[in-house]
Amino acid sequence: MTATIAPPLTDVAEIVAPDQVIDTPTMVVDETILQTNIDEMQSVASSFGVALRPHIKTHKSARIALRQIAAGAVGITCAKLGEAEAMVADANGGITDVLIAFPTIGEPKIKRLLALMERARVIVGVDSREAAAQLSAAMAAEDRRLEVYIEVDTGQHRSGILAGSAAVELGFEIARMPGLRLIGVFSHEGHANTQPKETIAAVATAAGEALVETAEELRRHGVGIEVVSVGSTPAAAITPAVRGVTEMRPGTYVFRDTAGFRYGIFGPERCAARVVATVVSHAAPDRCIVDAGAKTLSLDKGPGHPGHGYIVGHPGAIIHALSEEHGWVQIPDDDPGFAIGDRVEIIPNHICPAINLHDELVIVRDGHVIDTWPVTARGKIR
Amino acid sequence: MTATIAPPLTDVAEIVAPDQVIDTPTMVVDETILQTNIDEMQSVASSFGVALRPHIKTHKSARIALRQIAAGAVGITCAKLGEAEAMVADANGGITDVLIAFPTIGEPKIKRLLALMERARVIVGVDSREAAAQLSAAMAAEDRRLEVYIEVDTGQHRSGILAGSAAVELGFEIARMPGLRLIGVFSHEGHANTQPKETIAAVATAAGEALVETAEELRRHGVGIEVVSVGSTPAAAITPAVRGVTEMRPGTYVFRDTAGFRYGIFGPERCAARVVATVVSHAAPDRCIVDAGAKTLSLDKGPGHPGHGYIVGHPGAIIHALSEEHGWVQIPDDDPGFAIGDRVEIIPNHICPAINLHDELVIVRDGHVIDTWPVTARGKIR
Numbered sequence: 001m002t003a004t005i006a007p008p009l010t011d012v013a014e015i016v017a018p019d020q021v022i023d024t025p026t027m028v029v030d031e032t033i034l035q036t037n038i039d040e041m042q043s044v045a046s047s048f049g050v051a052l053r054p055h056i057k058t059h060k061s062a063r064i065a066l067r068q069i070a071a072g073a074v075g076i077t078c079a080k081l082g083e084a085e086a087m088v089a090d091a092n093g094g095i096t097d098v099l100i101a102f103p104t105i106g107e108p109k110i111k112r113l114l115a116l117m118e119r120a121r122v123i124v125g126v127d128s129r130e131a132a133a134q135l136s137a138a139m140a141a142e143d144r145r146l147e148v149y150i151e152v153d154t155g156q157h158r159s160g161i162l163a164g165s166a167a168v169e170l171g172f173e174i175a176r177m178p179g180l181r182l183i184g185v186f187s188h189e190g191h192a193n194t195q196p197k198e199t200i201a202a203v204a205t206a207a208g209e210a211l212v213e214t215a216e217e218l219r220r221h222g223v224g225i226e227v228v229s230v231g232s233t234p235a236a237a238i239t240p241a242v243r244g245v246t247e248m249r250p251g252t253y254v255f256r257d258t259a260g261f262r263y264g265i266f267g268p269e270r271c272a273a274r275v276v277a278t279v280v281s282h283a284a285p286d287r288c289i290v291d292a293g294a295k296t297l298s299l300d301k302g303p304g305h306p307g308h309g310y311i312v313g314h315p316g317a318i319i320h321a322l323s324e325e326h327g328w329v330q331i332p333d334d335d336p337g338f339a340i341g342d343r344v345e346i347i348p349n350h351i352c353p354a355i356n357l358h359d360e361l362v363i364v365r366d367g368h369v370i371d372t373w374p375v376t377a378r379g380k381i382r
Numbered sequence: 383m384t385a386t387i388a389p390p391l392t393d394v395a396e397i398v399a400p401d402q403v404i405d406t407p408t409m410v411v412d413e414t415i416l417q418t419n420i421d422e423m424q425s426v427a428s429s430f431g432v433a434l435r436p437h438i439k440t441h442k443s444a445r446i447a448l449r450q451i452a453a454g455a456v457g458i459t460c461a462k463l464g465e466a467e468a469m470v471a472d473a474n475g476g477i478t479d480v481l482i483a484f485p486t487i488g489e490p491k492i493k494r495l496l497a498l499m500e501r502a503r504v505i506v507g508v509d510s511r512e513a514a515a516q517l518s519a520a521m522a523a524e525d526r527r528l529e530v531y532i533e534v535d536t537g538q539h540r541s542g543i544l545a546g547s548a549a550v551e552l553g554f555e556i557a558r559m560p561g562l563r564l565i566g567v568f569s570h571e572g573h574a575n576t577q578p579k580e581t582i583a584a585v586a587t588a589a590g591e592a593l594v595e596t597a598e599e600l601r602r603h604g605v606g607i608e609v610v611s612v613g614s615t616p617a618a619a620i621t622p623a624v625r626g627v628t629e630m631r632p633g634t635y636v637f638r639d640t641a642g643f644r645y646g647i648f649g650p651e652r653c654a655a656r657v658v659a660t661v662v663s664h665a666a667p668d669r670c671i672v673d674a675g676a677k678t679l680s681l682d683k684g685p686g687h688p689g690h691g692y693i694v695g696h697p698g699a700i701i702h703a704l705s706e707e708h709g710w711v712q713i714p715d716d717d718p719g720f721a722i723g724d725r726v727e728i729i730p731n732h733i734c735p736a737i738n739l740h741d742e743l744v745i746v747r748d749g750h751v752i753d754t755w756p757v758t759a760r761g762k763i764r
Contacts, residue, residue: 022490023488023490023491023764024488024764025763025764026764057706057707079706079707080673080707102662102673102707103662103663103671103673103722105660105662105673105722105723106405106406106660106723108404108405109405127663127665128663128664128665128722130721130722130723131662131722134723153665157665157669158663158671158705158708158710159662159663159665159671159708160663160665161665162665190705278487278488280484280485280487280513280541281485281509281510281540281541281542282510283509283510283535283539283541283542283543283544287539289485289540289541291462291484291485291487292763294680294682294735295735295738295761295763296763298676298681299680299681299682299735300676300681323540323572324439324461324734324735324738325439325461325462325484325763326540326541328540339512340485340487340510340512340513341487341488341512341516352706353676353677353681353706356677356706356739357738357761357763358761358763359761379677379739379740379741381407381674381677381678381707381739381740382405382406382407382408
C-alpha cells in the first residue's frame with residue numbers, strides 16, 4: 001500500500017448539527033472509518049490466535065471501548081487508575097476486565113484500587129519490589145488477592161524491569177508475596193516505532209522474544225505465567241506473531257494518525273479522528289492562522305507528517321508552529337489557498353494526546369453529525 | 383538578581399488534605415507566592431501609569447481573576463470566546479470587562495458573542511476586514527455596537543495586521559463600519575521572548591513604538607484610538623514604559639515558570655504553581671520515572687530549564703522526555719537520589735499549557751492545603 005491523498009472525510013462546510021452549524025475547533029470522528037479500524041485489528045488478533053486488550057489511552061471513550069469489546073476484545077488496558085475508574089463507571093457494567101498498565105503506588109491509589117476491584121476484574125502492572133510489597137501488604141490486610149502482570153523492559157528503557165534475570169528474580173519474589181497472584185508479563189515496544197523502516201520488524205520481534213523467554217524462565221521455575229502481553233499499534237503486525245505471545249494491547253489503531261503516512265502504510269483515508277478548524281487570520285499570502293493550536297492538536301509532533309498535523313486537501317501546507325490557540329500555517333506556492341472563514345480538517349500527528357484535550361467527540365457518518373460522545377477518561381491523570 | 387535554588391514550597395510529604403494524603407500528580411499553587419506576584423505586577427502597571435488587563439490564559443481560574451481585579455486590574459483578557467463565557471459565568475458578576483484577544487469568526491461564535499454582551503462589556507480583537515465585516519453586519523442587524531481593538535503585528539508575525547500603513551488602512555475601514563466602535567490597538571510581543579538577553583529591551587521597545595505610531599497615525603486622521611495595549615510577561619518591564627502605551631496584558635506572571643531562570647531574573651521562589659508527582663519506577667541508578675508526563679506537564683519545553691521542568695531540590699536532574707503518563711528523569715551522579723514512592727515538586731517550563739491539563743488547583747498556604755479551585759476555563763477552545 002502506498003500513502004494516498006484521500007478526499008476530506010466530508011465537505012466540512014456541510015457538517016451540520018440538527019439545529020446549528022458546528023463550531024470550531026472540534027474533534028470529529030468518522031464512524032465508518034472507526035468501525036473499520038476496530039474490526040480490522042480484531043481480525044489481526046484472531047489471525048494470530050491472541051487476545052486483544054486494546055489500550056484506551058487513544059480514545060478515552062467508554063462508547064468506543066464497548067465497540068471494541070463487542071468486536072471481540074477480552075477487556076481494556078488503561079494507563080492510570082483514574083482512567084479505569086472512569087471507564088468502568090461510564091460503561092454501566094459493560095466493561096468488566098481492566099489492566100492498569102502503570103505502576104500504582106501510594107495509599108490513596110491503593111484505597112481506590114480496592115474499591116474498583118468490587119466493580120470489575122482489575123489487573124495491575126508492577127515493575128518493582130517496592131510497588132509489589134505495598135500492594136501485597138494492602139491486599140493481604142483486606143484478605144484480598146490482586147492479579148498482577150510484571151512490566152518488562154524489552155528495549156524501550158522507560159518503566160519496566162529489564163527482561164531476563166532481573167525480571168525473573170522479581171517474578172520469584174512477587175510469586176511468594178501474599179495477596180498477589182502473578183499471572184502475566186507485559187511489555188511495550190515503543191522503541192520499535194522510532195526505528196528506520198528496515199529494522200522495525202527485527203526490533204519488534206526481538207522484543208517479543210525477550211518477553212516470551214522471560215515468561216518461559218519463570219514457568220521453568222514453577223511460576224504459572226498465563227499471559228504474555230505485548231503493546232503498540234506500529235508493531236501490531238509483528239510482535240503478536242512471536243510464538244508464545246498470548247495478548248496484544250494496541251491503542252492508536254482505533255483512530256490512527258499521520259504516523260502511518262511515514263512508511264506509506266496508509267493514508268488519510270484510514271484516519272478516523274480529525275480536528276475541524278477555521279482560518280481566522282491571513283496576513284500574508286504565504287501564511288495563515290487556524291484556530292487550532294497546542295490546546296487543540298497537542299504539541300506532540302510524532303514521526304509522521306512534517307509539523308503539527310496534516311491539513312486534508314492541502315498536502316503541502318505545513319503547520320510549522322503552534323501557540324496555545326494559534327496554528328501557524330505555511331502555505332506553499334502551488335496550494336489552492338486559504339481564505340478567512342474557510343474550514344479545514346486537520347489530522348493530528350499523534351492522536352492520543354490530542355484527544356485528551358477535548359471534552360467530547362462529534363461523531364460523523366456520511367458527512368453528517370449523528371452523535372456526540374464524551375471523552376470519558378479525559379484528564380484522568382491520577 | 384541571580385537565579386537561586388530555593389527550598390521546596392513545602393515538604394511535600396506534609397501536604398495533607400483534611401481527610402487524606404493528597405494524591406499525585408496534582409497541580410498545587412502556593413497562595414502566598416501567587417498574591418505576591420499579583421500585587422507586584424499591579425505595582426508595575428501603576429508605576430507606568432497604565433491599566434492592567436491580565437491575560438487569564440495562564441490560570442484560567444475565576445478565583446484568581448477576581449484577585450487580580452481586587453488588586454486593581456481593569457478587566458481581563460481571554461484568548462477564546464469560550465474562556466470569556468466561562469470566566470464571566472463563574473465569577474457571579476465579579477468580572478464585567480473582557481477583551482477577547484483572538485479573531486472571532488463565524489455565525490455560531492457571533493451568536494454567542496451577542497449573548498455574552500448582555501452579561502459584560504466585551505471588546506473583540508480583529509485583524510482583517512473579513513472578520514470586521516462579519517461582526518459589523520451581525521451587530522448592525524441587531525442594532526448593537528461592539529467595541530473592537532485592532533490586533534497589530536509588531537514583529538511576531540502570528541496573527542495581527544502589519545503595523546503601519548496596513549493597520550492604518552484597516553483602521554479607516556473599520557471606523558466606517560456600522561455596528562462597530564474602534565477604540566484601541568493591541569499587540570503581543572511574543573517575539574521579544576525568544577531574543578538573546580542583550581536585545582530583548584530593544585526589540586520590546588521597538589514593538590511598543592510601532593504600536594503607538596500606528597495609533598497616532600489613526601488619530602491624525604480622526605479615528606479616536608483610546609487604548610494602546612501591549613502584552614507578554616517577559617516584556618512587562620519594558621514595552622508598557624513606552625510613551626503612549628495605555629494598557630498592559632501580561633499573563634504568566636501570576637504563576638511564573640522556569641522561563642525566568644534563564645537570564646537569572648528569578649528562581650523557584652517566585653514560581654507559585656507546581657506539580658506534585660511520585661517516583662513510580664527506578665530501574666537503573668541513573669534514571670527514574672515520575673507519574674507526571676505530557677498529560678500533566680505538557681510538552682511545551684519553553685526557554686527555561688533544560689528538559690520538561692525543574693525538580694525542586696534536584697537542580698541537576700533533567701526530565702529529558704515525556705510520554706503521556708511518564709516523566710523520564712535523568713539523574714546526575716551528584717544527586718541525592720530518588721526512591722520509589724518519593725514525592726517531588728516539579729515547576730513546569732511553560733505553566734500556561736500545563737494548567738490547561740488540570741481540572742483543579744490545590745491551594746497551599748504554609749505547606750498545608752487550604753482550598754481547591756476549579757480551572758474554570760480549562761479546555762474552552764472554542
